[in-house]
Amino acid sequence: MKMPAPDPALIARKAEIVRALRRIVPGEGVVAEPSDLVPFESDGLSAYRQSPIAVVLPETTEQVSQVLAWCQANGVKVVPRGAGTSLSGGALPLADGIVVGLSKFNRVLEVDYANRCAVVQPGVTNLAITGAVEAAGFYYAPDPSSQIACTIGGNVAENSGGVHCLKYGLTTNNLLGCELVLMSGEVVRLGGKAMDADGYDLLGLVTGSEGLLGIVTEVTVRILPRPQTAQALLLGFPSVEAAGACVGDIIAAGVIPAGLEMMDNPAIRAAEAFVGAGYPVDAAALLIVELDGPEAECAELSGHVRLLAAQRGADFVKVSGSEAERLAFWAGRKAAFPAVGRIAPDYFCMDGTIPRGRLSQVLTQITELSVAYGLGVANVFHAGDGNLHPLILYDVDINGDLEKAEAFGADILKLCVAVGGVLTGEHGVGVEKRDLMGEMFDETDLACQQRVKCAFDPGLLLNPGKVFPVLHRCAELGRVHVHRGKVAFPELPRF
């Protein structure tokens, strides 16, 4: 993975840039000492590190606006950052840019139960939103695994998912509005507390735009009443195929579980060794099925699911009998990444989505690739929505292992696209999958997306080097090519 070549002239202007930022954000809000910049060098994709020119930690929308306006006027690149938990390198700094960190935007501004929404600042963590409303029986539905640490601003940037998005949707389906600062420093409000807004749906466009279109300084999220009960089932299967078929059967029966997860044997073993969740270590595949709703519904659906599992040969069935047991079932799954971290020095987490029907074919081919590359792999899978997370195990201290792991990961994602799937289901493109965008999109597709970037940030200063394999100059993209000459379909009636 290569970042665009930094501009040495910009790096040389460090002192001037820091002075200008300090005029806007006084006190400790500007970090410039090399040793103080170390914590900002990387995000959740720790294989890549880069120190920025400086980090600025504004506290008000006005400061964000002034910082961006100054950067635009001075040609300085900007990387926005929430908690830095991105798994795709979305917050990886640029050597010739500054980082704008939103950690000081950490207040819940308003909880409006009558309209079932909360207005929060972008630095509030995902879990803290639920924390602010749970006493009243509400919660915020999207629950990425990093929800203790990740911020809602980052969730908006990445359109984060989680284990419950099969039933409750991704971030984009749970947002009502935001305040956005454009690279020009202009501040716009998108949406609000109503269910839709006038004009183009720019809120939907900005969600998942990976920090390339603007910086979110306020977010209005939908909150939901907490379901009355939730029950989890552990189902062990003698083969991955049987478990995959069972997932299809559950959905065909009209059941959309709150969560529907699959783990393969290496992932089961790693998780069980780590947390002792009571997983069947001999099973080839484990399903965790969570049902929520009124007690009568959970009881009815649990019966359906157990019957379907038995018909597919499930030889291990455990139903949570208490809330503590339900959480214990999830503890293994939620700890799958650190658990795998114990059996290998480093791992890459992939994030492709596939049509579920192609699961066993894809897992078989991943196993073959694992043998060919000589690197281990454990698979966890949001089975309900086809979002696959192969964890590639490697050791960065072994010469060439990182490059091998990158190549292995790229092969997996190409495979996902080849079977009709996509490069990323919830982690984002970032720098990690940037160079694979061509697998899914041709030049015209990418040009259409990049013209949107140009509508928001014509100077290409906001988070460049992410998402797009090549960032074309906006003037070049904006040109209208009029092809005269031969007319296609001459038989069609014309104007």
Place this chain on the structure above:
Amino acid sequence: MLDEAVRTLKPTTPEEVRAILAEAGAAARHVEVIGAGTKRAIGALDRVDVVLSTQRLDRIVDYSPEELVLTVQPGVRMADLERLTAARGQMLAFEPPNWTRLLGARGEPTLGGVLAANLSGPRRIRAGAARDHFLGFEAVSGRGELFKAGGKVVKNVTGYDLMKLMAGSWGTLAVLTEVTVKVVPAPRTQVTLLLFGLADVKASEAMGLAMNTPHEVTGAAHLPSYAAHARPLKAQMPVTALRLEGFEASVAARAEALAALLKPFGRIEMLDVAHSREFWDQVREVDAFAGDPRPLWRLSLPPAVGWRGPHGLPGDALYDWAGGQAWLMTEEPAAKVRAVAAGLGGHALCLRGAAPAFGPRSGALGELQGRVKAAFDPLGVLNPGRMEGGG
């Protein structure tokens, strides 16, 4: 304005669409884009040289019920899609309306038109709008370029979410040539609880109370006297309705719990499956206001606001989405209706009447919207003026 002599082209392949739009751009021509044209009365239109209908792009490309995805060309008729998905026990969760009776239109709405207008029905409060179920597309931009975005799986964040941008763009950015949408299992059964005689503010309270329970209300509407009295309900007093859907045992348990909770609001009646379906079809289609000569507005609002009569405007109202979507027939000036809606934290769309459908654009946001339009259609080929705002 639309001239009767303007020719309608009905391309049958994406390549034909591309050729037409490329040539239109080169010749500085303007194109009205429609599906079946059932909603073309919404929004003004500057002079066009030709009409492009996607009606004959009507192929079912792929339907995978087990993957919860459906890929079709945009000209497929909604009625056909409903039959197709119902045969597999599935549906489009966002319950799109037709509005043909409401708008006095002829023809059969198409999925392309529904997506372009981002329509959704009463289940919006639970399931989201068309935009939340729009997974991917191929389209031809105003530049005459055939391009794609999104994917054909239910979970995807690769690249910008241009589906959100196309949904509700009223054909002003690109002409859809293939779309992929999410389908979900249809609920096994439904019931509706009816409350009677509630004043608007009381009804708002009742709906808010129900929405704030975990009982998963999938329809919450209030019909004040005029709307309740109109066809087809012909009730003698205001009616407030709450719908529950799902598996039988679950629906029964939730209906009982909800009825107990709403006891302080007076007598409660239950509509069985068939009557419940019929009732919500009528709410979705705003049947109570069909055929009335008065201007009709749709106000999108924070659900719990207002409720001082029809939001302080003289006229007759019908409230859906627990109050988040207010239908209002009023003779008040457009500027006043828009100002009231904006003051309440929402916006107003004029569906019927002399006023422009959309509100004015202004400031940094208005300029940004203009730049987004120019990114896809710099020459202004597509639906010129359709989304232009008026006072």
